[in-house]
Amino acid sequence: MKARGLLFSNAESARLLGYRLTFNKRSHCTPGVAYANVVHSSLSAVEGVLYTLEDHRALNVxxxxxxxxVRYSRECMLLHTASAPKSAWIYVANPAFVEDDLLPESNYLAHLMAGAQYLSPEYLAMLHAQPCRPSVVTLGDSGLLYNA
Incomplete structure (x- = not known):
């Protein structure tokens, strides 16, 4: 969030129950490369970081x-945190960009694992075990890595 110039007042561990993490969102510029997505899975949960942004306009950013x-839709879902369930925005891949047999790049997985302090040891181990491709960096005009 900081690298993207977004200010937040809180960051906490959160779980999205009834979904699982998958890497099936196709990159529009690098063949075979995947980005994260969530799909229904009744006995699973996705772990991550819930950020409380200081300004609602940051959602546009x-x-x-x-x-x-185009590539992702923003959907309101219920997340479970240590303090209470909270509604939050989640990005879900649009079906036109979903494809099987893709792999994330190593730098993308590293980005997800940077939130290790918010993830359970089991979830972090699952991320470490995820097969990946060597990274090919795509930078935007501002020098930030975009979700291509």
Whole structure:
């Protein structure tokens, strides 16, 4: 969030129940490369970081990084945190960009694992075990990595 110039007042561990993490969102510029997506899975949960943004206009900035509304849609879902369930925005890959047999790049997995302090040891181990491709960096005009 900081690298994207977004200010937040809180960051906490969160779980999205009834979904699992998958890497099936196709890159629009690098063949065979996947980005994260969530799919229904009744006995699973996705772990991550819930950020409380200081300004609601920051969602428009996030949408640009995530390729919304074309590549991802932004959907309101219920997340479970240590303090209470909370509604939050989640990015879900649009079906036109979903494809099987893709792999994330190593730098993308490293980005997800940078939130290790918010993830369970089991979830972090699952991320470490995820097969990946060597990284090919795509930088935007500002020098930030975009979700291509």
């Amino acid at each position: 996030m949408d640009g990084f995530e390729g919304t509304p």
